[in-house]
Amino acid sequence: MVCIPGMVASGGHENPGGPMSVRHSLLALLEEGPMYGYQLRAEFERRTGGTWPLNVGQVYSTLARLERDGLVEARGDDGEGHRMYAATPAGTAAVGEWFATPVARSQPARDELAIKLAVAVTVPGVDVGAMIQQQRSATMTALQEYTRLKARAAVDDPAELAWTLVLDSLVFAAESEIRWLDHCETRLRRAEIDRARRTPSSSVEPSSSVEPSSSVEPVETPGGAR
Amino acid sequence: MVCIPGMVASGGHENPGGPMSVRHSLLALLEEGPMYGYQLRAEFERRTGGTWPLNVGQVYSTLARLERDGLVEARGDDGEGHRMYAATPAGTAAVGEWFATPVARSQPARDELAIKLAVAVTVPGVDVGAMIQQQRSATMTALQEYTRLKARAAVDDPAELAWTLVLDSLVFAAESEIRWLDHCETRLRRAEIDRARRTPSSSVEPSSSVEPSSSVEPVETPGGAR
DNA sequence: CGGGTATGCATACCACGTATGCAGTGCCTC
């Protein structure tokens, strides 16, 4: 089970320099017609309901890179002094390819919480139990906020539909995270018992497998709240 | 009239420029004792089981920044010519603060798949149904890979324990993603039906909601053997 | 009514952190 660090290096460069989801999203939005930078940000945030606020500066630098790569084309102005951008045929093709290619799960994105916990259990002097409890509390607060936001959703607008789907993804992720935290808790308890059993000094008789109850209700479809 | 770009007032900067999980992780690893750069990468990847390969170059640049901020201290060499780093008291305090502060879920990390799908449903000419099916297939393949890896896990080593927890987090996330994709599918189908009903002759007649079933088993702990 | 100020839109640029690749150095082995 040893992983030699040097062996992972070689390989194709799938996405050099980050997720690039913003780049592709802006390009895809231009399929609806020419737009200018500020408008693109507004359209992006309208679809995600402001869940992931997009910095305006990134829009312009991304557009410059897209123009450099020949995926978009800049037109002087539309009469109002706005710098308009339109997708080139190559850009349209790139959008089609993006939608046709699934998000690679072979090299999953960095999960800050998972990394943090993996480090915590291997570094001495860390109260992992307290860490888990605190994180679960924070995640549950976020979950309540999502539920509150979902009550204000309308279903007739397609942009609102996109936002509710994004919101549902947040709910699913948060619920999954809480379940994982519960899982880690029982797992760590069991490991501690095993370690105590191996220690001959002052052997304590532990109770057989402890299985605490989960803190969330078993799966619940987030769409059912209406 | 000239704008001097340097010396801009820095307000309360929470996490400027990204998650910073690598920075904190390397600092925390130094709590176990002085290490050099290459060794730090190996320790990080051993704990995460090579799930998130860490570029060596990033280790050194991160160490340089940590030294600049007074969180680590560089010592000439350990007799072998290695450039050793050790955590300063300020660094140890920073580690404690990191473990005491839960990961902020108020501004969740960018989810590439959620963004992609939100854009897809609002851009004309995209076969969202095919997209979802393809993504589900890819995620299920990853899920099988995780299950395969978990069969090779040992439980006696604490580092292995950390890795299995990371692996479980991937399993939980993948299962959650599949459930979300199912949810999106039924949601979109319902929206399409609603749209078709409105199209022929603007007969405004709200109907009762339908509650479809999920295609994956209700929650199941990945820790159990399948 | 005219001028000053606030506000919002729109573009551009800068600073810092993350992330990857590659160049370079010293050591060991064949």
Place this chain on the structure above:
DNA sequence: GAGGCACTGCATACGTGGTATGCATACCCG
């Protein structure tokens, strides 16, 4: 001495947040 490996450092590109600038509109006040 050529090549491989451990090890370090740098150049580059991109994400992210912030700020300066120009312009138009709205608002307040003497």
